[in-house]
Amino acid sequence: xxxxxxxxxxxxxxxxxxxxxxxxTVWTAMMQKRCGIRRLTxxxxxxxxxxxxxxxETDAINAILRQVGVEPVGDRTVDMxxxxxxxxxxxxxxxxxxxxxxxxxxxxxxxTGIGASHSLYHAFESFFQKGVRGLRPTSVPRCMANAIxxxxxxxxxxxxxxxxxxxxxxxxxxxxGVAFRMIRDGYAECVLCGGADAVFDPFVYAGWNxxxxxxxxxxPLSACRPFDSRRDGCVLGEGAGALVxxxxxxxxxxxxxxxxxxxxxxxxxxxxxxxxxxVEGQALAIRDAMSSAGIVPExxxxxxxxxxxxxxxxxxxxxxxxxxxxxxxxxxPAASNKSFFGHLLGASGVVESIVTLIGLERGIMPPNLNLxxxxxxxxxxxxxxxxxxxxxxxxxxxxxxFGGNNAVLILRAWEETSERQRHxx
Amino acid sequence: MNDNxxxxxxxxxxxxxxxxxxxxxxxRTDSTIASLGFDSLTILDxxxxxxxxxxxxxxxxxxxxxxxxxxxxxxxxxxxxxxPGEKSAPRC
Numbered sequence: 272x273x274x275x276x277x278x279x280x281x282x283x284x285x286x287x288x289x290x291x292x293x294x295x296t297v298w299t300a301m302m303q304k305r306c307g308i309r310r311l312t313x314x315x316x317x318x319x320x321x322x323x324x325x326x327x328e329t330d331a332i333n334a335i336l337r338q339v340g341v342e343p344v345g346d347r348t349v350d351m352x353x354x355x356x357x358x359x360x361x362x363x364x365x366x367x368x369x370x371x372x373x374x375x376x377x378x379x380x381x382x383t384g385i386g387a388s389h390s391l392y393h394a395f396e397s398f399f400q401k402g403v404r405g406l407r408p409t410s411v412p413r414c415m416a417n418a419i420x421x422x423x424x425x426x427x428x429x430x431x432x433x434x435x436x437x438x439x440x441x442x443x444x445x446x447x448g449v450a451f452r453m454i455r456d457g458y459a460e461c462v463l464c465g466g467a468d469a470v471f472d473p474f475v476y477a478g479w480n481x482x483x484x485x486x487x488x489x490x491p492l493s494a495c496r497p498f499d500s501r502r503d504g505c506v507l508g509e510g511a512g513a514l515v516x517x518x519x520x521x522x523x524x525x526x527x528x529x530x531x532x533x534x535x536x537x538x539x540x541x542x543x544x545x546x547x548x549x550v551e552g553q554a555l556a557i558r559d560a561m562s563s564a565g566i567v568p569e570x571x572x573x574x575x576x577x578x579x580x581x582x583x584x585x586x587x588x589x590x591x592x593x594x595x596x597x598x599x600x601x602x603x604p605a606a607s608n609k610s611f612f613g614h615l616l617g618a619s620g621v622v623e624s625i626v627t628l629i630g631l632e633r634g635i636m637p638p639n640l641n642l643x644x645x646x647x648x649x650x651x652x653x654x655x656x657x658x659x660x661x662x663x664x665x666x667x668x669x670x671x672x673f674g675g676n677n678a679v680l681i682l683r684a685w686e687e688t689s690e691r692q693r694h695x696x
Numbered sequence: 697m698n699d700n701x702x703x704x705x706x707x708x709x710x711x712x713x714x715x716x717x718x719x720x721x722x723x724r725t726d727s728t729i730a731s732l733g734f735d736s737l738t739i740l741d742x743x744x745x746x747x748x749x750x751x752x753x754x755x756x757x758x759x760x761x762x763x764x765x766x767x768x769x770x771x772x773x774x775x776x777x778x779x780p781g782e783k784s785a786p787r788c
Contacts, residue, residue, distance in 0.1 A: 342715060404753070408740035 279454045282527040283363025283515030284625045285355035289325030289508050289612040298629050301637040307612040308491040313471035321485040325508025325613030346390040349422050351511035352467035356423045359513035375460045378431030379420045380450045382442025382466035384617035386416035392472040439672030442466050444620030448536030460521040465513030468616040484581050496641035497578035497607035498585045498649045505579040508613025512621035531628040534681040535564025541675030553591030556677035564681035568599035572663030573636050575627045577671045578607020589649035606654040610640035620670035627666045631684035702769045713742040725766030753787045
């Protein structure tokens with residue numbers, strides 16, 4: 272790590288998930304081992320091989336938007352992103368209603384796998400039904416992928432750069448990583464980063480349905496089983512997450528409550544296949560993250576795995592963790608949050624990072640649901656059955672995506688939290 | 697369709713298209729379009745929504761003389777008086 276690099280801390284979080292839309296609700300549900308996956312209502316479930324998923328309550332999105340004083344723009348992805356962003360800014364003490372009070376320009380870096388999917392669906396539907404004249408004049412600004420970051424920037428008057436990172440399931444982890452580097456390297460003092468995806472429109476969901484990577488188990492509570500020998504594919508979900516991250520200096524100067532620290536970020540490309548993961552590529556990203564954080568494997572106290580529950584991902588990820596961490600991996604507790612709310616695609620990385628930060632604060636991590644019989648080819652130290660104490664205040668969050676994208680964050684509990692819990696590590 | 701029916705449907709469409717905070721229930725026929733918070737982009741959406749809702753087609757420039765909601769209602773009524781039995785949307 273560059274000796275002159277600045278420390279980067281998290282001071283605000285916002286969550287929109289199938290388990291709830293505030294930290295306490297989501298955390299309590301996870302500690303009680305409740306699953307947010309259910310029979311789909313946003314699409315006709317009988318049309319699909321996987322009739323279940325992690326849907327967000329539309330009323331919950333609108334309730335958060337009202338709380339943060341924002342009108343919905345009418346696209347599900349953008350509205351969830353706006354809600355998460357508003358909640359994170361408010362939690363960081365940076366906004367009252369929709370008026371941001373921080374003086375420096377704040378960039379908005381968000382990730383998405385698909386973009387404004389529902390707007391795109393309606394645009395295509397109108398075009399194919401009515402032709403050129405049937406297309407809404409504002410289709411371009413509604414459908415462009417950067418509508419997410421642009422609407423957040425406009426709504427909250429955030430005048431730093433805004434753009435969207437599209438890298439499949441690593442999108443929001445990469446967004447957080449880019450934001451981390453912007454601060455660490457002195458290009459910004461404070462960044463709003465995150466991700467959002469809304470997969471349950473008839474077209475996008477059909478694409479996933481036909482791809483052959485989703486579970487065919489119709490039981491919502493047992494279908495998603497990362498690392499289990501009986502896993503048969505992923506279950507999708509929708510949601511959004513946002514983080515306000517700042518330089519330590521900036522956070523302390525304004526008296527912000529520090530929730531955790533981003534120690535490092537690593538990334539790589541498999542450069543081999545569009546959907547099949549690679550041990551070498553993933554291990555490269557994990558090593559890159561540890562190097563960025565200036566840590567060795569023995570310092571990692573918890574692994575929040577990508578853990579999609581596909582046959583290929585879970586085996587490959589287990590091998591890449593073992594390859595990168597060596598013998599230390601055998602005793603580091605590992606879990607995937609996807610059994611709780613499904614795979615949130617471009618939002619998964621940031622939502623799971625927030626869960627990790629909450630866990631680091633409390634010194635305990637949620638288990639894997641449905642991990643009844645760990646697959647022998649996934650030879651990690653899994654959290655099974657019950658929540659477990661973390662070994663140290665440092666955690667690794669993995670995200671891997673189609674396209675051979677690999678992104679890894681290293682997170683640490685804030686020092687005061689670590690000090691308070693030192694005896695329990 | 698009488699003026700009040702059209703006004704009620706227009707209120708709904710305007711609320712959908714405009715991003716301004718307006719008391720839409722208070723919009724009357726003498727309310728000016730300029731007071732309803734449309735910009736160069738959202739007015740395009742309103743025109744689109746009106747065309748879809750009332751099944752009429754017209755170029756946005758035709759609205760140049762429309763100043764109030766009442767003017768818009770009169771314009772739409774003139775558009776909707778297309779030839780009987782016309783299958784495609786009336787153009788005006």
